[in-house]
Amino acid sequence: MEPHEFPQIEQQLAPVFERHGREAHWLLQILREAQEIFHFIPSAAITCIAAHLGVPRTRVEGVAGFYSFLSLKPVGEYRVLFSDNVTDQMQGNPELMRYFCHKLWLEPGKVSEDNLLSVDSTSCTGMCDQGPAALVNGWPLTNLDHERLDLIAELIRGRKPVCDWPPMLFEVKDNIRRSGTLLGEPFASGAAIRATLARSSAATLLEMEASGLRGRGGAGFSVARKWSMCRVSPGEKHYIVCNADEGEPGTFKDRVLLNSYADLVCEGMTVGARIIGATKGFLYLRGEYCYLLHKLEQALAQRRVAGLLGRNILGETGFDFDIEIHLGAGAYICGEESALIESLEGKRGRPRNRPPFPVTHGYLDQPTVVDNVETLACAARIAAQGGEWFAAMGTAQSSGSKILSIAGDCARPGIYEYPFGVTLHEILDDCGAEDPYAVQVSGPSGILVSSKEFGRCISFEDLPTAGAFTVFKRGRDLLQIVQNFVHFFAHESCGFCTPCRVGTQLQKKIVDKIANGHGTAYDLEELKQLGHIMQTMSHCGLGHTAPNPVLDMLKKFPDAYQHKLKDLAFEPAFDLDGALETARNITGRDDAWAHLP
Amino acid sequence: MNEKRKIRLATCSLAGCFGCHMSLLDIDEKLFDLLGMVEFDRTPFTDIKRCGPCDIGIVEGGVSNAENVHVLKEFRKNCKVLVAIGACAITGGVPALRNNIDLWDCFQEVYLYEGGLEGNQIPNDPELPLPFDKVYPVYEVVKVDYFLPGCPPSADMIWKFLTDLIEGREPKLDYEMLRYD
Ligand SMILES: Cc1cc2nc3c(=O)[nH]c(=O)nc-3n(C[C@H](O)[C@H](O)[C@H](O)COP(=O)(O)O)c2cc1C
Ligand code: SF4
Ligand code: SF4
Ligand code: FES
Numbered sequence: 001m002e003p004h005e006f007p008q009i010e011q012q013l014a015p016v017f018e019r020h021g022r023e024a025h026w027l028l029q030i031l032r033e034a035q036e037i038f039h040f041i042p043s044a045a046i047t048c049i050a051a052h053l054g055v056p057r058t059r060v061e062g063v064a065g066f067y068s069f070l071s072l073k074p075v076g077e078y079r080v081l082f083s084d085n086v087t088d089q090m091q092g093n094p095e096l097m098r099y100f101c102h103k104l105w106l107e108p109g110k111v112s113e114d115n116l117l118s119v120d121s122t123s124c125t126g127m128c129d130q131g132p133a134a135l136v137n138g139w140p141l142t143n144l145d146h147e148r149l150d151l152i153a154e155l156i157r158g159r160k161p162v163c164d165w166p167p168m169l170f171e172v173k174d175n176i177r178r179s180g181t182l183l184g185e186p187f188a189s190g191a192a193i194r195a196t197l198a199r200s201s202a203a204t205l206l207e208m209e210a211s212g213l214r215g216r217g218g219a220g221f222s223v224a225r226k227w228s229m230c231r232v233s234p235g236e237k238h239y240i241v242c243n244a245d246e247g248e249p250g251t252f253k254d255r256v257l258l259n260s261y262a263d264l265v266c267e268g269m270t271v272g273a274r275i276i277g278a279t280k281g282f283l284y285l286r287g288e289y290c291y292l293l294h295k296l297e298q299a300l301a302q303r304r305v306a307g308l309l310g311r312n313i314l315g316e317t318g319f320d321f322d323i324e325i326h327l328g329a330g331a332y333i334c335g336e337e338s339a340l341i342e343s344l345e346g347k348r349g350r351p352r353n354r355p356p357f358p359v360t361h362g363y364l365d366q367p368t369v370v371d372n373v374e375t376l377a378c379a380a381r382i383a384a385q386g387g388e389w390f391a392a393m394g395t396a397q398s399s400g401s402k403i404l405s406i407a408g409d410c411a412r413p414g415i416y417e418y419p420f421g422v423t424l425h426e427i428l429d430d431c432g433a434e435d436p437y438a439v440q441v442s443g444p445s446g447i448l449v450s451s452k453e454f455g456r457c458i459s460f461e462d463l464p465t466a467g468a469f470t471v472f473k474r475g476r477d478l479l480q481i482v483q484n485f486v487h488f489f490a491h492e493s494c495g496f497c498t499p500c501r502v503g504t505q506l507q508k509k510i511v512d513k514i515a516n517g518h519g520t521a522y523d524l525e526e527l528k529q530l531g532h533i534m535q536t537m538s539h540c541g542l543g544h545t546a547p548n549p550v551l552d553m554l555k556k557f558p559d560a561y562q563h564k565l566k567d568l569a570f571e572p573a574f575d576l577d578g579a580l581e582t583a584r585n586i587t588g589r590d591d592a593w594a595h596l597p
Numbered sequence: 598m599n600e601k602r603k604i605r606l607a608t609c610s611l612a613g614c615f616g617c618h619m620s621l622l623d624i625d626e627k628l629f630d631l632l633g634m635v636e637f638d639r640t641p642f643t644d645i646k647r648c649g650p651c652d653i654g655i656v657e658g659g660v661s662n663a664e665n666v667h668v669l670k671e672f673r674k675n676c677k678v679l680v681a682i683g684a685c686a687i688t689g690g691v692p693a694l695r696n697n698i699d700l701w702d703c704f705q706e707v708y709l710y711e712g713g714l715e716g717n718q719i720p721n722d723p724e725l726p727l728p729f730d731k732v733y734p735v736y737e738v739v740k741v742d743y744f745l746p747g748c749p750p751s752a753d754m755i756w757k758f759l760t761d762l763i764e765g766r767e768p769k770l771d772y773e774m775l776r777y778d
Contacts, residue, residue: 522740573737579729580663582700591723596663 009044012037017052024053025364027063027346031070032287032329036137039079039115040071066348066494068122068330069138069287076111076118078156082134085124085249086440086484087407087470093132093144097121100149104156117156123332123488124249125288128407128470129175129414137162138290141169170291174256175414178430180401181393182377183261183417190308192267192383193274197316201275205231208275210387212399213379217243217335217372218442218466218541223379226369230276230359233367238278240269241344241363241370245286245328245335248443249488250468253403254373256415258285258292261377262299266323268376270308271383273321276369281323284340287330296325332492336540337370339494350496351540374403374467394420398459406431408440408471416469424454424463428471435474438557443468444485445545448552478560479515482549486511489546500543503534507550509573514564518571524554524561604763605651607638607676611665612692612732613658615641616749617683621655623752631756634763638675651676653762659689660733664726673739678762681735682755684748691748693732700730743768746775 016033020026041064050057064070082097111118127133132144196204209224246254269281303309313319334343338352362368391399398420407413411432439449442465490504531547576596639648654676684690708719754774761768
């Protein structure tokens with residue numbers, strides 16, 4: 001029996017095709033919309049889309065199979081995905097998910113018999129400061145508790161469309177707790193563009209140079225260098241891309257920048273476009289933040305009306321630039337700049353070989369600048385206020401300020417802007433951390449810092465960060481935390497290269513084994529060797545950093561795992577006798593040979 | 598007596614197809630050289646049923662049932678160096694294809710739908726090895742010292758590996774031996 005037949009599929013997809021045209025780089029956006037219509041990507045839709053775009057069917061299926069939010073099998077009309085970030089976990093999400101499933105007679109990962117509902121978990125949704133969180137059909141649900149879940153269950157049973165649900169369920173607060181120059185000072189739309197036009201692009205590039213601004217997305221590359229390399233790279237067209245993928249668990253500062261400072265970010269993109277000579281820019285918005293799409297589109301429309309986007313910007317003849325928003329579909333790897341570009345081109349998010357770097361061969365093989373949201377906001381400030389003003393803040397090699405997304409065991413989670421150089425002690429005091437024991441700086445791919453190191457400071461020289469700052473108090477099970485991280489990496493590895501695809505799985509298995517009380521000294525050695533292979537042999541940054549939390553734990557937190565280890569050189573990875581249970585039940589045997597010690 | 602003590606070697610096949618053993622036999626006339634250097638303990642070649650103290654143990658095949666565990670543990674206890682040979686021992690290999698099928702469905706298909714010799718019933722004789730829910734790689738059950746990849750590894754690779762080991766060198770296989778395309 002073919003339960004899902006779609007005789008009208010072409011008519012149903014027609015408006016989607018209408019919106020996006022026939023270029024293959026629209027594939028991901030088309031698939032996103034198909035998923036919304038059918039609650040999965042039916043085989044017939046794949047055929048239809050492939051024919052429309054003139055690409056092989058396998059290409060469409062390959063993309064549909066890559067992204068978590070797309071599904072080749074039916075999911076419920078209502079799809080509820082609980083965030084399984086470590087902070088959501090600490091706030092009780094696993095229990096809430098069980099409660100919700102139990103209430104609706106459902107198993108996680110399965111679809112209810114009437115196809116009404118499916119429940120599953122998903123990687124960090126970026127609501128760590130107001131969790132526990134979940135997504136329902138892509139919309140963020142915050143501050144979940146039993147009461148709210150009861151209400152949600154009621155709404156789903158009554159088949160109420162998600163757009164008619166009470167808005168309070170979807171309330172997302174900015175929670176800005178401390179602001180500095182970037183978040184705190186007023187900014188007049190257009191000021192940065194005006195200043196750039198007045199002093200020339202070359203002079204503005206010098207201001208960027210003088211500011212010492214370095215990328216805020218993780219790698220910390222000099223913005224002036226990236227922009228000038230792109231500016232001089234030959235190509236038919238140049239592009240600028242705002243990286244709003246914000247996939248690193250525990251990071252949510254870009255969410256706030258896009259929600260309340262979109263103008264500043266667009267302004268940074270426009271200044272960049274002027275300098276590198278781009279007429280088109282993309283904002284790659286992570287699928288989890290699609291609730292911001294409408295607001296961002298409005299911001300862009302307003303800027304067009306104000307002459308800050310479009311043709312002849314601010315009356316400058318030939319200064320044409322516009323921004324298009326592309327949505328992701330649940331893939332951490334798409335934050336990596338070359339995977340992001342692949343995704344923009346409508347492909348699977350597989351990191352490219354580097355070099356060549358995007359500045360020479362990026363989007364459609366043209367010179368492309370990819371910058372983080374916060375980097376672009378800083379660039380706008382610098383264009384308006386000058387480089388020296390910016391360089392006066394921070395430390396020698398880390399000028400300016402950094403926005404931190406603070407969550408976990410603290411009284412006041414939220415957004416904190418500090419000049420670079422601030423110590424962990426100071427931050428922990430400000431956010432009201434109770435008896436802090438460890439901090440994960442810059443998310444699972446970053447650094448696990450112990451309380452002995454709280455005198456260290458946030459900066460490229462000491463503790464570089466893309467923004468996540470997750471606090472753990474004394475008494476937290478660090479092994480469980482690291483277990484959460486290795487599961488995240490195993491889930492998010494794109495699978496392209498063996499050291500990472502296999503390495504992340506092995507790492508997960510071994511850490512699980514230790515957590516389940518079967519670990520030995522031998523397994524610790526295995527983890528170290530494995531970590532070394534992944535760090536040195538992987539194709540991209542995901543594989544390079546995936547062992548970090550494990551290695552940090554092994555080095556700095558022996559108490560977290562030692563009591564779990566068996567006193568033997570080797571222990572099986574699973575419960576031998578338990579693995580015979582199924583066959584015992586089937587055969588009805590219980591003799592001595594049907595058991596293992 | 599200054600004749601060197603011969604190296605004792607044991608081999609076994611768990612959930613495997615004996616292809617790796619065949620590949621070992623494929624060293625052809627070098628078998629005589631091998632016999633000059635080693636003495637076989639338990640192996641399908643000698644038909645010795647229990648493993649005594651050995652220097653090298655070679656295990657083919659994954660771990661599919663309770664009996665496999667007994668054999669494997671006996672090998673680990675008695676062999677100074679334990680080698681997992683072939684894709685099945687290393688990852689579960691071909692037999693692990695059943696891991697995606699529910700065990701109950703397997704039993705039904707085999708014993709109930711078509712009917713066995715004794716009619717439609719699931720055998721429950723204690724002499725039959727009881728299957729695990731899944732086929733597991735050897736390294737998840739005991740510590741493994743060396744892995745020889747391939748399905749099967751070539752006779753040349755096995756020969757190079759064994760002679761290195763027997764002559765006290767760290768086994769080293771060059772790239773050409775390890776590629777299969
Ligand atoms: C696995 C992985 C995920 C990444 N995710 C992000 C991200 O979500 N946002 C981001 O800005 N940069 C991310 N990056 C870094 C980007 O590759 C790139 O360095 C950055 O966008 C450059 O912008 P910047 O110079 O302004 O920092 C990621 C890198 C890797 C390896
Ligand atoms: S390191 Fe991981 S994420 Fe990166 S290319 Fe390899 S498999 Fe993909
Ligand atoms: S690895 Fe290949 S040859 Fe060896 S036992 Fe398995 S299937 Fe047979
Ligand atoms: S081809 Fe499968 S791992 Fe290399």
